[in-house]
Amino acid sequence: MSQSQPVTLKDWSDLLKSLPKADAAAAQAARARNGVLTKPPGALGRLEDLAIWYAGWRGTDRPSVESPQVIVFAGNHGVAARGVSAFPGEVTVQMVANFEHGGAAINQLCKAAGAALSVVPLDLDTPTADFTQGPAMNEAEFLAALAAGWNAVDPQADLLVVGEMGIANTTSAAAIYLALHGGSALDWTGLGTGISEEALPLKAQVVADGVAANPGRGGLEILANLGGRELAAMAGAVVRARVLSIPVIMDGFVCTAALSCLARESADALDHVVAGHGSAEQAHGAALAKLGMEPLLDLGMRLGEASGGALAIQILKGAVACHSGMATFAEAGVSEG
Numbered sequence: 001m002s003q004s005q006p007v008t009l010k011d012w013s014d015l016l017k018s019l020p021k022a023d024a025a026a027a028q029a030a031r032a033r034n035g036v037l038t039k040p041p042g043a044l045g046r047l048e049d050l051a052i053w054y055a056g057w058r059g060t061d062r063p064s065v066e067s068p069q070v071i072v073f074a075g076n077h078g079v080a081a082r083g084v085s086a087f088p089g090e091v092t093v094q095m096v097a098n099f100e101h102g103g104a105a106i107n108q109l110c111k112a113a114g115a116a117l118s119v120v121p122l123d124l125d126t127p128t129a130d131f132t133q134g135p136a137m138n139e140a141e142f143l144a145a146l147a148a149g150w151n152a153v154d155p156q157a158d159l160l161v162v163g164e165m166g167i168a169n170t171t172s173a174a175a176i177y178l179a180l181h182g183g184s185a186l187d188w189t190g191l192g193t194g195i196s197e198e199a200l201p202l203k204a205q206v207v208a209d210g211v212a213a214n215p216g217r218g219g220l221e222i223l224a225n226l227g228g229r230e231l232a233a234m235a236g237a238v239v240r241a242r243v244l245s246i247p248v249i250m251d252g253f254v255c256t257a258a259l260s261c262l263a264r265e266s267a268d269a270l271d272h273v274v275a276g277h278g279s280a281e282q283a284h285g286a287a288l289a290k291l292g293m294e295p296l297l298d299l300g301m302r303l304g305e306a307s308g309g310a311l312a313i314q315i316l317k318g319a320v321a322c323h324s325g326m327a328t329f330a331e332a333g334v335s336e337g
């Protein structure tokens with residue numbers, strides 16, 4: 001589908017309200033095929049619905065996963081200066097170099113999954129503003145980050161995983177959840193890269209201050225005010241994937257925060273997205289529940305950098321391989337129950 005790139009905030013908001021739907025006929029045909037494959041009905045559990053979901057978005061009842069793309073967006077946060085992370089802000093740029101040299105977990109997980117990795121650093125020399133003092137990004141900065149996400153998607157990919165790197169961005173994510181869902185700052189604040197339990201109240205106070213300083217409650221508004229460039233870019237990439245009919249696996253706590261802002265703008269915005277894994281960050285389960293999503297994996301991971309999403313590619317590949325490659329009862333001469 002040729003959808004021109006949104007430019008203004010109104011373009012983004014209009015597009016979110018008129019997103020393309022899955023191919024219902026392809027999904028129906030895939031459901032019928034699933035019903036005659038050589039297995040007891042339902043015996044492949046969630047893999048069955050996963051394959052049908054993928055078929056609907058790819059527009060064919062026997063799809064395959066050949067060209068997954070993983071994108072890691074990186075951004076720096078003004079709020080890092082508040083002492084909310086166990087690591088200093090310079091680790092963001094250092095880890096980007098590590099991604100580029102192949103030394104990070106995500107490099108190995110992409111290799112293992114047969115996925116292409118794109119690394120997109122976003123103005124790392126210019127951290128976003130400290131959101132306890134006002135919006136993290138102005139409109140121009142926010143639009144540039146959304147556009148960077150849009151442009152990073154390979155139109156030839158048949159699956160997209162988005163993830164991020166950004167010291168202090170679990171503070172940003174917690175503030176987004178508080179703004180979206182309410183409750184108390186402590187409900188949404190966790191240990192991130194591994195701050196001490198003693199440091200948690202200070203982090204929660206920064207989260208509360210950020211939400212108090214930024215009263216807007218629209219999804220894009222919250223993303224601009226409390227997010228960061230890498231969060232906005234993940235959102236931009238996921239919208240582009242939707243118009244290209246590329247299904248998406250999302251990563252953990254930070255990724256889910258960014259995409260939850262899209263769901264606030266439009267209830268069906270994440271229909272082409274599944275949750276790759278449940279992060280160990282304590283509020284991720286509640287955040288996924290708000291989206292009505294269950295993660296594919298739950299391995300106690302809390303790394304970010306798209307790692308949980310990249311690992312989940314292998315689950316999706318398994319689901320789609322069974323769906324498209326298995327024999328039917330008729331083909332195999334197996335008696336149905």
Ligand SMILES: O=C(O)c1ccc[n+]([C@@H]2O[C@H](COP(=O)([O-])O)[C@@H](O)[C@H]2O)c1
Pocket residue numbers: 084085086087164165166167168169170171191192193194195251252253254255279280281301302303304305
């Ligand atoms: O997304 C998650 O589930 C997640 C949970 C904990 C930490 N992270 C990663 O750790 C960094 C943010 O942690 P922090 O403590 O600096 O806010 C950032 O680079 C994230 O990719 C990510």
Ligand SMILES: Cc1cc2nc[nH]c2cc1C
Pocket residue numbers: 087091095164165166193303304305
């Ligand atoms: C070393 C390190 C690696 C990461 N990868 C994603 N977030 C990260 C945060 C740190 C601190």
